Amino acid sequence: LIFRPNVLARGLVKKKTNTIGVVIPDVIYPFFTEVIHGIETLANESDHKIILCYSGSKQEKEAEYVNMLLEQRVEGIIIAPLADNRNIKIFKRLIQDGFPLVFVDRRLDEVNGSYVVTDNAKGAYKAVRHLVKLGHKRILLLTTGTKISTVQSYLEGYKKALAKGNLSYRESLIKRCEETEAGENRLFLGYNIMKSFLLKKPHFTAVFATDDNFAVGAIKAVKEKELRVPEDIAVVGFDDLPFSSFVDPPLTSVMQQKYEMGEKAVKTLIEIVKKDDVQLRKILLEPKLVIRQSCGGGARIK
Structure with a gap:
């Protein structure tokens, strides 16, 4: 994946798109269905639209979708990253460049980023x-x-x-x-x-x-x-x-708390966008x- 400076530089995005990118590995598993429901509901309530991408648990597709979302000028990305991830450098670069990124359901130990996951x-x-x-x-x-x-x-x-x-x-x-x-x-x-x-x-x-x-x-x-x-x-x-x-x-x-996980991911992302800071948000949800x-x-x- 080759990044284009004009895509990554947030300062060049002068017009808000009110669009959030979402990348998940599986649309069949009911768990992600509920997470997406929470994401879409709160996004709509916050006057945002989502672009949903399904990586099919393939590293190449995950990278392609991230690049596509950047080209679409989304305000931020919510992603459930794949295991044994070869795209770690991409995520590190996004965070380093101040692009709003929130991991959902799982995190990557090698990447110091914001996340919303269950304990x-x-x-x-x-x-x-x-x-x-x-x-x-x-x-x-x-x-x-x-x-x-x-x-x-x-x-x-x-x-x-x-x-x-x-x-x-x-x-x-x-x-x-x-x-x-x-x-x-x-x-x-x-x-x-x-x-x-x-x-x-x-x-x-x-x-x-x-x-x-x-x-x-x-x-x-x-x-x-x-x-x-x-x-x-x-x-x-x-x-x-x-x-x-x-x-x-x-x-x-x-x-x-699957639905709540989706909601909190959106809240976290919008907060990062509005405050325009690099402070990390690490949220653990209580299981029952x-x-x-x-x-x-x-x-x-x-």
Whole structure:
């Protein structure tokens, strides 16, 4: 990606466009649907329009869309950056040149920028701590294989909850779903990895899946082995997607403030634009554990 000085230099943009660029990796996953809803609602209320770009989890498309948005003279960009990102230099350059940029849902450790994300470490801690309190000592972590901030945070919270319960961390109980394509059916990913893992007759009594789709897929695999949820294996998911309460049994899940995440991303971006400063805004949203029947507890929110 080649930057054009007249595009990046904010001082040359004399006329406000009232337009915000949004770049996300996945339009199929319900999580981003709610985030986008929050972005668009507040943008409209603030007399702004959005240009929505879908990178398809491809680095090249992400870079192309960022450049296109700059050429469209957007006032700022909200982006959910990809894992193992090769566009880090682009983001650093944008921030260095004072261009308003806000990361949403995930951040990049190598880039010191503004972001609005869930406190995923705390969410993972709440989920695993709940399972530990229910008496589970060997808890399988079902997550993705990407090296993105969210995944690292899940692992941090998982380890902290185990340590709190005086339980040992075992690498053998970490199973990673490798996503090869954007929008690949995560239900099947969770199902397939759990099915293959159950063939090994592993010793675990609970599963913490960092995605509700992984969790639902895992439940199907467990049932096919004629095991019961939660009596034989308890399951907890993450995101609290709309279908989670309709699963059999209803899925315990960590609720993210998805709509609010989108709203706060817009508020943060507009604040940066109006104040025309480089002060970083780092916002962590509080997760809540919604307890349903998949882990053996009655329905309630913690």
